[in-house]
Amino acid sequence: MNKIRGVGLGFRRDIADETIALSKESNPILKPDFVELAPENWIDMGGYWRDKLEQIAANFPISAHGLSLSIGSPDELDIPFLKKIKSFLNEFNIQIYSEHLSYSKCDNAHLYDLLPIPFTEDAVNHVIERIKQVQDILEMHLVIENVSYYTPLAPKISESEFIKEIVTRSGCKMLLDINNVYVNAFNHNYNEHNFIDNLPLNEVAYMHIAGHDKISDDLIIDTHGQPIIEPVYDLLNWSLPKLPEVPILLERDFNIPNMESLQKEIQQIKEITSKHWNKIKVNA
Amino acid sequence: MLKETTSLAQQKLANYTRTGDSTGLTEARLERIPQYRRLVYNVIKDILGQAFPITKKILGNEDFFNLCNDFFKEHNCKNTQVWKMPKELIDYVNDENSAYKLAHTFLPELLLFEWLEIEIHTMTNIELPKLYKIDSIAQPYFVNPYHKLIVLQHPLHNKPFKQWNTNLGQYPILIYRNLRTHKVHFEELSIFGYLFLSELQSNSTRLFESTLVNTLSAQNVAITDAQILSSLAWLKELNKKGIVFSV
Ligand SMILES: [Fe+2]
Numbered sequence: 001m002n003k004i005r006g007v008g009l010g011f012r013r014d015i016a017d018e019t020i021a022l023s024k025e026s027n028p029i030l031k032p033d034f035v036e037l038a039p040e041n042w043i044d045m046g047g048y049w050r051d052k053l054e055q056i057a058a059n060f061p062i063s064a065h066g067l068s069l070s071i072g073s074p075d076e077l078d079i080p081f082l083k084k085i086k087s088f089l090n091e092f093n094i095q096i097y098s099e100h101l102s103y104s105k106c107d108n109a110h111l112y113d114l115l116p117i118p119f120t121e122d123a124v125n126h127v128i129e130r131i132k133q134v135q136d137i138l139e140m141h142l143v144i145e146n147v148s149y150y151t152p153l154a155p156k157i158s159e160s161e162f163i164k165e166i167v168t169r170s171g172c173k174m175l176l177d178i179n180n181v182y183v184n185a186f187n188h189n190y191n192e193h194n195f196i197d198n199l200p201l202n203e204v205a206y207m208h209i210a211g212h213d214k215i216s217d218d219l220i221i222d223t224h225g226q227p228i229i230e231p232v233y234d235l236l237n238w239s240l241p242k243l244p245e246v247p248i249l250l251e252r253d254f255n256i257p258n259m260e261s262l263q264k265e266i267q268q269i270k271e272i273t274s275k276h277w278n279k280i281k282v283n284a
Numbered sequence: 285m286l287k288e289t290t291s292l293a294q295q296k297l298a299n300y301t302r303t304g305d306s307t308g309l310t311e312a313r314l315e316r317i318p319q320y321r322r323l324v325y326n327v328i329k330d331i332l333g334q335a336f337p338i339t340k341k342i343l344g345n346e347d348f349f350n351l352c353n354d355f356f357k358e359h360n361c362k363n364t365q366v367w368k369m370p371k372e373l374i375d376y377v378n379d380e381n382s383a384y385k386l387a388h389t390f391l392p393e394l395l396l397f398e399w400l401e402i403e404i405h406t407m408t409n410i411e412l413p414k415l416y417k418i419d420s421i422a423q424p425y426f427v428n429p430y431h432k433l434i435v436l437q438h439p440l441h442n443k444p445f446k447q448w449n450t451n452l453g454q455y456p457i458l459i460y461r462n463l464r465t466h467k468v469h470f471e472e473l474s475i476f477g478y479l480f481l482s483e484l485q486s487n488s489t490r491l492f493e494s495t496l497v498n499t500l501s502a503q504n505v506a507i508t509d510a511q512i513l514s515s516l517a518w519l520k521e522l523n524k525k526g527i528v529f530s531v
Binding site: 040041043044045046047048049050051067068072073074078081103106107108109110111112113115116117118120122123125126150151152153154155219221 | 285286287289290291293294295297298299301302311312313314316317319320323324327328331359360361362363364365366367369405406407408409430461466
């Protein structure tokens with residue numbers, strides 16, 4: 001139960017039982033091929049939720065998407081925390097560990113949200129050093145995600161240059177979040193196709209897709225609280241021919257609908273991927 | 285190495301999300317940064333509101349959210365795992381200078397009481413020995429490891445809020461997790477029950493009899509047959525509830 005491929009679904013407590021029950025879904029196009037979870041939400045957890053974790057692990061391959069690494073923080077890396085992550089990944093035979101290209105801890109305080117790293121050369125070097133440190137400890141690739149952001153912070157280079165430099169020079173892999181590209185292109189008024197073309201696409205090892213909330217004429221918030229919108233499906237469809245065949249994860253964190261609606265979204269993603277990637281078609 | 289201008293910009297944005305003070309935060313779109321402050325506080329208020337529903341109800345939304353704001357502004361959250369973060373609110377309120385503690389003397393105890401339910405519900409699993417029914421006090425025993433013993437001064441577990449400050453006393457309570465259902469239960473205890481369970485936890489012989497003798501002699505109570513019989517009956521009760529077993 002460890003090979004991650006196809007289309008996955010985020011494993012959340014609100015839908016834990018329904019997600020576990022999907023292991024019995026007979027129609028492969030309506031069934032997630034894997035689940036993704038945040039290790040921080042499950043490490044050390046005993047009792048009822050530990051049972052749920054064991055049940056999902058017995059039925060689906062798992063990928064891990066971290067929250068608290070804070071790879072871009074001015075603060076020191078938290079080594080004991082990384083060691084906990086490592087033993088969790090080992091325990092559940094998890095082969096993909098991704099994190100956000102952002103910071104969530106500063107001045108010794110966790111903020112539990114993702115703040116934008118300044119797009120500067122020194123930040124690039126800082127993050128590269130830390131990614132290497134993380135990869136040395138974990139003895140695996142770190143997969144780094146392009147995050148959505150609402151303001152750039154003291155930028156000196158472009159966002160795509162920032163990401164590309166970090167990924168190519170650190171030797172890490174990239175998580176391409178299609179919705180985040182769409183959200184950022186809208187919020188910062190750039191062309192999403194040019195942006196994707198400037199990314200290190202050969203290093204993409206994993207993808208995210210999600211819905212968002214448009215809260216004003218010029219601002220979208222990346223809530224993961226709505227269904228995926230058509231333009232984001234279109235952007236996925238446009239991107240896939242440029243990418244290696246990688247797992248894709250449907251993120252839904254808030255305002256979670258019934259499982260049938262999520263399954264319809266999984267189906268729609270699978271239909272798009274099967275147009276470009278044969279193996280997923282076979283798998284589905 | 286990060287340049288000072290880079291780390292300073294990061295610190296100013298982080299500080300702004302906590303305090304609302306954007307002084308010196310120049311290289312950012314200032315009309316957008318309130319989104320970060322809103323998002324950060326949504327997480328904090330949600331997590332604390334879910335962890336402390338009784339506190340939230342008693343303080344009312346306004347005071348509770350003010351508490352959340354002051355906590356997050358003044359306290360550096362240490363936990364990498366956000367579900368463990370609510371415990372830090374207890375330390376914050378327990379600070380001797382806390383205005384919240386002065387205004388609401390029950391608050392540290394209420395927060396602890398609510399937190400322990402989460403702490404015990406989520407306690408990391410450990411390997412358990414084979415467990416048996418209790419028949420006699422001559423048996424070696426095992427205490428359900430997922431538990432906490434506390435003595436409350438306010439009767440917040442069994443009296444309405446209005447009577448908490450007028451009924452100060454000593455209320456020993458056991459909070460434990462059922463080994464099978466994983467549900468958390470509260471058990472009111474007598475002082476003797478509390479001392480006996482405390483002794484059971486710490487007694488290295490792991491024999492009921494010596495634990496009973498220790499507890500009783502610490503209280504200068506003579507050990508009679510009637511005493512032993514009633515203790516055994518009580519142990520069988522605890523056994524049925526899944527708190528103490530023989531091994
Ligand atoms: Fe994402």
